[in-house]
Amino acid sequence: ISKYASIYVANSAANSAASYLANYVTHYVLRILWCCLGALLLAASALASEVDYLSFATEDEANTTEIFRKASPAVVYVTNSALRRNLFNLDVMEIPRGSGTGFVWDKNGLVVTNFHVIAGAQKLTVTLQDRSEHEADVIGVAPEKDLAVLRMQRPPDNLVTLPLGDSSELTVGRKVLAIGNPFGLDTTLTTGIVSALGREIQASGNRKIRGVIQTDAAINPGNSGGPLLNSLGQLVGVNAAIYSPSGASAGIG
Numbered sequence: 001i002s003k004y005a006s007i008y009v010a011n012s013a014a015n016s017a018a019s020y021l022a023n024y025v026t027h028y029v030l031r032i033l034w035c036c037l038g039a040l041l042l043a044a045s046a047l048a049s050e051v052d053y054l055s056f057a058t059e060d061e062a063n064t065t066e067i068f069r070k071a072s073p074a075v076v077y078v079t080n081s082a083l084r085r086n087l088f089n090l091d092v093m094e095i096p097r098g099s100g101t102g103f104v105w106d107k108n109g110l111v112v113t114n115f116h117v118i119a120g121a122q123k124l125t126v127t128l129q130d131r132s133e134h135e136a137d138v139i140g141v142a143p144e145k146d147l148a149v150l151r152m153q154r155p156p157d158n159l160v161t162l163p164l165g166d167s168s169e170l171t172v173g174r175k176v177l178a179i180g181n182p183f184g185l186d187t188t189l190t191t192g193i194v195s196a197l198g199r200e201i202q203a204s205g206n207r208k209i210r211g212v213i214q215t216d217a218a219i220n221p222g223n224s225g226g227p228l229l230n231s232l233g234q235l236v237g238v239n240a241a242i243y244s245p246s247g248a249s250a251g252i253g
Helices: 002-050 059-074
Strands: 075-085 092-104 110-113 123-127 133-142 147-152 175-180 188-202 208-215 227-230 235-238
Touching: 059 075, 059 175, 059 188, 059 227, 075 110, 092 175, 123 147, 175 208
Parallel strands: none
Antiparallel strands: 075 092, 075 123, 092 110, 110 147, 123 133, 133 147, 175 188, 175 227, 188 208, 227 235
């Protein structure tokens, strides 16, 4: 019995020592982990305090600014002028009839805009982002779609075009961006979502345009003919009109 009691006491002592050692190691490891966590939190806090606004952007902001940077050089300002002869000295004068937005379709100088922007024009001028002005001719119109195609007479070599998307892939709620020249302002960007698809609006000559994309992105007078882009910066539509009792940017665009 004495022999077995000695063995039991020895085993108990060994178990106690092992338990104490395990608790000590666990406590020590936990202290190390807490210290590491505290150091990480302090480093993250210091890093956050060093980030300034100029170097920070949310994912959506970065997407928007990158699309605008790449797409805006392809957006042009279209001026519609009429020619009138002065009754006193018989000089020919240019009389502004209207203006709108368009975008470069290809490197050959083709420009797409709305038909109502160029309707009745005797002279058309396309102004690029670098402020250079180029006379253009109408080479095709589709009044039933409120679309027109122009060709710059002497296109520059550095024209920027837009990648083409597929409007049939749009769904309600997806992000869209509209670039234009509202109220004569240069390359203004507005963003929104696809509010509805398959809408119908009235075009010039009481024609109805079907299959229209409705968006809550602000589309004001002067945006007509500008590109509507998806979140990849691809062309999915042409801004045509707004629908609002007040004439503001709310409603169908």
